[in-house]
Amino acid sequence: MRKKLAAGNWKMNGTAAALEEVTALAGAHPRPVADILICPPATLIDRMATVAKGTAIALGGQDCHAAHTGAHTGDIAAHMLADAGATHVILGHSERRTDHGETDADVRAKTLAALDAGLVAVVCVGETEGQRDAGETLNVIGTQLAGSLPDEGVTGATVVVAYEPVWAIGTGRVPTIEQIAEVHDFMRAELAKRFGDVAEGIRLLYGGSVKPANAAEIFATSNVDGALVGGASLKAVDFSAIISALEVA
Numbered sequence: 001m002r003k004k005l006a007a008g009n010w011k012m013n014g015t016a017a018a019l020e021e022v023t024a025l026a027g028a029h030p031r032p033v034a035d036i037l038i039c040p041p042a043t044l045i046d047r048m049a050t051v052a053k054g055t056a057i058a059l060g061g062q063d064c065h066a067a068h069t070g071a072h073t074g075d076i077a078a079h080m081l082a083d084a085g086a087t088h089v090i091l092g093h094s095e096r097r098t099d100h101g102e103t104d105a106d107v108r109a110k111t112l113a114a115l116d117a118g119l120v121a122v123v124c125v126g127e128t129e130g131q132r133d134a135g136e137t138l139n140v141i142g143t144q145l146a147g148s149l150p151d152e153g154v155t156g157a158t159v160v161v162a163y164e165p166v167w168a169i170g171t172g173r174v175p176t177i178e179q180i181a182e183v184h185d186f187m188r189a190e191l192a193k194r195f196g197d198v199a200e201g202i203r204l205l206y207g208g209s210v211k212p213a214n215a216a217e218i219f220a221t222s223n224v225d226g227a228l229v230g231g232a233s234l235k236a237v238d239f240s241a242i243i244s245a246l247e248v249a
């Protein structure tokens, strides 16, 4: 039985004042049934770790470099995220793939670095609107999955996969339940082909305009084990409602 996961990706939002949202969220979910993860900007991880200490909230980075150390100005190594208090890291988000030209090979190298540092890798895949319109969705997802995940070290405890259709991110547009189910069932089958029984333990998250109002329906969908939430994770009241929907799904 896979434990549900509500993951919040704060993206490039939040300064010290936002730490009060974590306090409020922890207060609302003292003994959550689902796992709760917040991935703030790197500048907040250390301070958020202090606030989240003793609560059920885990913390993650939003990216890491594939190397352990070196001349990589502006980058952060996976073990540095762990040192700051992170237990997870989001990798291959479409905003990284688009804004920074990250390839599947880059994501795979970063995933290996994350696993090496003891972090859970939340690996993102998703098609653009053009790719969906062209009927390429499953091909794109299959290629991204194959290229972004390493051969070694992938288990239900080390890797989470997030399906985020690019056209649904921050747009208020959400795929139909049938479309979400089709991709999640496909991902489960692809993972099973490659990793065998281990695939059954790998959590698959949906991401893209998840809100309190649509969360319950999405969480009732086949092979959806939780969500990667952007905008609606910034305010405790919204994220809390999504977590509650997940816990009754």
Ligand SMILES: O=C[C@H](O)COP(=O)(O)O
Binding pocket: 009, 093, 164, 168, 169, 170, 171, 172, 207, 208, 209, 210, 228, 229, 230, 231, 232
């Ligand atoms: O990582 C989160 C996703 O990009 C979803 O963002 P959103 O919930 O603001 O659409």
